[in-house]
Amino acid sequence: MDILNGLLYGFSIATQPGHLALVFAGCLLGTLVGVLPGLGPVAAISILLPLTFHLPPAGAIIMLAGIYYGVMYGGSTTSILVNVPGETASVVTCLDGYQMARQGRAGAALGIAAFGSFIAGTVGIVGLQLIAGPLSSVALKFGPPEYFAIILMGFTFVTYLAPGSSLKAGIMAVLGLILSGVGLDPITSEQRMTFGVLNLFEGIGVAPLAMGLFGVAEVLNRLEQASFGRVLQVKIRSLFPDRKDWLSARWAILRGTLIGFFLGILPGGGPVLSTFISYGVEKRIAKEPERFGRGAIEGVAAPEAANNAAASTSFIPLFTLGIPPNVVLAVLFGAFLVHGIQPGPLLIRDHPDIFWGVVGSMYIGNVMLLVLNLPLIPLWVQVLRIPDRILYPLILLLCVVGAYSINNSVFDIGVMVVFGVVGFLLKRGSYEAAPLILAFVLGPMLEVNLRRSLLISGGDFSIFFTRPIALGAMIVCLFLLALSFLRAKKGN
Amino acid sequence: MITRDRISGALWLLAAGFVTVSGVNLGIGAYDDPGPGFLPFWSGLALALLAVVLLVLSLWDRVPAEERRMGLPGRTGVAVVAALALYCWLLPWLGYLIATTGLMLVLFGLGRMRVRTVVLGSLLAVFLSYILFLHVLKVPLPRGILPF
Amino acid sequence: MSGRIRFLLTVAVVAAIAMGFPVTGPARAAWPERPVTLLVGFAPGGTMDLSARALARATEKVLGKPVVVENKTGGTGTVALAALLAQKADGYTLCATPSSVLIRVSQMQRVPFKPLASFRPILGFTTPQLGIVVKQDAPWKSLAELVAYAKKHPGGVKYATTGVGSTTHAAVEELAAREKVRMIHIPYKGSIEALTALLGGHVDFASVTSEFIPSVKGGQARLLVTMGEKRSPKFPRVPTMKEAGYDFTNDAVYAVVAPAGLPPEIAKKIEEAFARAVRDREFLEALDRIDLVPVYYNSKAFNEFLQAQWKIINRHLTSAGLIRQAATPPE
Known part of the structure; x- marks a missing residue:
């Protein structure tokens, strides 16, 4: 079956009334779960698994x-409106989205988040349909050294994420790395x-930490600034x-799409990493x-496009190799x-209705x-018109139930409250929380891939400089570090 | 500015010391077989280095920058944090409906609104969130002492 | 905080107590009156989770009350067991766990419960399929060829497992100790990660659970050996470890446990319900699809199995030099 016929066949399956209703139910539920902080796509899909x-x-x-791509759409909503990330993939959206809302x-x-998501999601599906096979074999070439180098690149980008002092951003990043190490050792338990x-x-949960x-x-910060109880009226300037x-x-949407497109395919990469990198x-x-x-629209458009493109392309390794690249896909x-179907290279041949049906339904x-x-x-x-004295208790309620769920x-909930106080104090000391949380998310991947690389190479660090992909990423890291050092010197 | 950097720098140095030592205790391992303490050890050292740079810069930089107080939360902030902490402690015993109603009464109450508004608002918020999370999203909220 | 708030708070607390008291009573023998929660210590989508969900559905049919699966992941399955102990021993919260968490993990790390005393076993219901796989284009057609190559290239063969101290790791340790070969262990966080590393050519072989089926059936990986007592019905031509000459069979059994101190009359009802559930046709079909082998240990048999396993694994772990003594006292 060629691609055009396949797609037509897929649409014929996806437009059956029953399937249309299921797509709609999935999208609606995904949006809801995305909007609510705490509950993520993994929880939503595993709750619904028995129903299916x-x-x-x-x-x-x-x-x-x-549900999965619906969550990616909905995740940005609370990030933008009230600075509470709906999902980990929407943490970055808080940085400029919330500032835009305040303006x-x-x-x-x-x-722009919705349109960006739509464009990126659609491009991702085109990729899923056209170049699924070759792409996933490239992704497999990524071994521990390549991951380490790419994640290290993410770390150097982290210092650019926050406004203000690079030194303080560095401290936050190292702190995030340390916090990510709390818990059972990922290798020896x-x-x-x-x-x-x-x-x-x-370990400490990402969601309670971020919330x-x-x-x-x-x-807490707003409570200090505005006298509580005063109605703080934000003038709403535009609806679209x-x-x-x-x-x-x-x-920015285009670049975000491209970055998400490729990182989505990497096992372990996925939507979250792509948002950090595209913002950087x-x-x-x-x-x-x-x-x-301070409210740059590119800072919303790029990561939101990236996470949707990545969500679409993360289906590629599952459909072509039988390997789920992240936890959500592992549940799928x-x-x-459970349905007795083997995802993998034979999926398109043995179950064209599923492969093409899913592709069609994603469009x-x-x-x-x-x-x-x-x-x-x-x-x-x-929501922004709601007076603070009503809005803040509701935000806290949402955070509390979200953290619990x-x-x-x-x-x-306790972790969330503790980090609420920590975040408040950090802000008082002119520290930005963003590098901390980004390092926290990437930390475990950085560690296991570093340790695995060293196991493979027998303790030889040249492994990071002798493989082309790793070398490329390392050069980018060194270049960025040199630049930021020069900038700091010029600043002094 | 300077004071804040000195205090936070000293705190980071302390934390770095703790992390580095616990890294050593866990076992750093060797380069060809890194142990569980490998990452804590090196990241602890890195934090110490950055903290020292921050401290040195803050000693060096004698320009009297805008001196904000270190800033602990004010009374409302403390009340909110205390209410949340109490909530964590009571939630498993009282169950979602009762504990959360209590929390919302405090939080709305801090906004100095009419008692009727506070009570109705709390009940409504708790009821809606209960329906949403328990029945739509199937989150098993703690029942506590209530039978449902 | 103003006086009014304090007043409201007091009212709320008093009302809560007044409303709450009459309904809390001792657990009655008419189990089950409400939904039963089945905790699972592993992520959704894995074999432990899928088999527990299938079992929960079959048990629902027997009981006529919902059996809700709740994933509490972490600590290689120990978090769920500890969470179980925080619940009342009233039969409304149970935990599905691999026996290896009680046996292996508890000896490797200190856990906050007594593995052989804190729980009342209900039943053991299935055993996972383990196997060693290599890439399809690898030169080795059998385990013997792989071992011969490893002997010629000491330290040159790298392998992936599902983690340090896991059953998949133990199998290779056994093989390496017997053949006196040195290979490099690259631990991963589960079968899927380990398989990904294998297919990407970053390791030479992988010792994993039945998540290998799609790759093997899809022609990207070759299964050299399985670790069951008997050959896998899905791969009848692949020999077992035992047939290949190694004294290793997979010793993990997926089981359901309750907190110790469960009232005997409730325990009896639960055991009867599960004993009927494991004969359910849909349940058996579900196990077959993920290549799990149904087994049945009743409460007493499973308890004896655990006691015996503890000693066997303890000997294995100490002689392999992985531990000096069990990290957690068993009782």
Whole structure:
């Protein structure tokens, strides 16, 4: 079956009324889970997994996939409106999205996020359909040294993420790396810095950490600045992105899409890493990098495009190699097995209805999400009209239930509160939380890949400089470090 | 500016010391077989280095920068944090409905609104979140002493 | 905080206590009156999770009450077991766990429970399929060829497993100790990561659980050996470790446990319900699809199995030099 016939066949499956309803249900639920902080795509999909046991396999996969990319759409909403990241993949969106909202440009931010997601998602599906096979074999070439080098590149970008002192950003990044090491050692299972606390065995959760450092800290900070109870009226300037917004965001969307497209395919890379890197790239190449962190629309457009492109292309390794590249896809992998279907190179041949059906449904789902989300923007923007004394308690409630819902654990609420206070104090000391959380997310990957690389090479560090992909990434790292050193010197 | 950097720099140095020592205790391993303490050890050293640079710069830089107080949360902030901490402690016993109603009463109450608004707002927020999380998203919220 | 708030708070607390008291009573024998929660210590989508979900569905049919699976991951499965102990022993919270968490993990690291005393075993219901796979284009057609190559190239063969101290690691340790070969162990965080490393050519072979099926059936990987008592019905031509001459069979059994101190009349009901559930046709089909072998240990048999396993594994781990003594006292 060639690609065109395949696609037509896919649409014929995806447009069956039952499947249309499932796509819609998946997208709607995904958006909801995305909007709510805490609960992520993994939780949503595993909760619904047993429900799909009754469905035919194609329908089940179509719906679960819809949840995944729906979450990527919805995740930006609370990041932009109230500085609480809906998902880890939307942490970066807080940086400029929330600032835009404070300047009355929430509509523009939400709009560009939705359009950016749509464009990137669609490009991702085209990639899934056209070049799935060759791409995934390239991705497999990424071994521990390549991962280490790429993640190290992410770390050097981290120092560009936050406005202000590079030294303080560096301190935050190292602190994030240290915090990510809390818990059982990823290789030998020994306890590290857990103080014997059982709940720390699995480490500190990313979601409670992010909700604390961003959401709770922001509420505490506002309590100090504005006298609580005063109605702080933000003048809402626009409901949708205007011509100027589009002009500044279009290349950012394209670059974000490309970065997400390739990082999504990497096993372990996925949407989260792509948002950090695309933000760093935007700031790096911007004419006035100091606009970032103060409401630059590129800082919203690029990462939101990246995470959607990555969500689409992360299906490639599952469909072509039978390897799920991240946790969400691992749950989907489970769903395939439950239905007695082997994802892998034979999937397109043995189950064309599933492969093409899912591809077709993803095109339809992306359109549905755009149609679903655009009318919601004027409604979401109204959230900013809610007086602080009503909005803040509601934000805290959302954070509390959200933190609880991840593991059904009160401990996570405690973690969130502690990091809320920490985030507040950091802000007082002119430290930015963003590098901390980014290093925290990348830390475990950095560590295991460093240790595995050294195991493979027998302790020889040249392994990072003798393999082409790793060498390339290392050169970029050194170049960036040199640049930031020069900049710091010039600043003094 | 200077004071804040000195205090935070000293804190980072302390933390770095702790992390480095625990790295050593865990076992740094060798380059061809890095142990569990490998990363804590090196990142602890890196943090110490950065903290020293920060401290030195803050000693060097004698320009009287804008001197904000180190800034601990004010009374409202402390009340919010205390309410959240109490909530964590009571939630498993009282269950979601009761504990959260209590939390919302405090939080809305801090906004100095009419008592009726506070009570109704709290009940509504708790009810809606309960329906959403328990029934739509199937999160098993703690039941506590209530039978549902 | 103003006086009004304090007043409201007091009212709320008093109301809560007043409303709460009459309904809390001792657990009644009419189990189950409400949904039963089955904790799982591993991520959704893995074999432990999928088999527990299949079992939960089969048990629902028997009980007529929902059995809700709740994933509490972390600490190689120990977090879920510790969470189980925080619950009342009333039969409404149970935990599905591989026996290896009680046996191997508890000896490798200090865990906050007594592996052989804190729990009441309900049943053991299945055993995972383990195997050693190489890439399809690798020169080795059998385990013997692989071992011969490793002997010629000491330290030149790298292998991936699902983690230090896991059953998949133990299998290779056994082989290496017997043949006196030195190979480099690259631990990964589960079968899927290990398989990815294998297919990318970053290791020479991988010792993993049945997640290898898609790659083997899809022609990207070759299965050299399985580790069951008998050959896998899905791969009847592939020999077992035992047939290849190594004294190793997979010793992990997926089981359900309750907190110790479960009232005997409730324990009996739970055991009966699960004993009927494991005969459910859909359940058996679900196991077959992920290549899990159904087994059945009742409460007593599983308890004896655990006691015996503890000693065997302890001998293995100490003689392999992985531990000096068990990190957690068993009782």
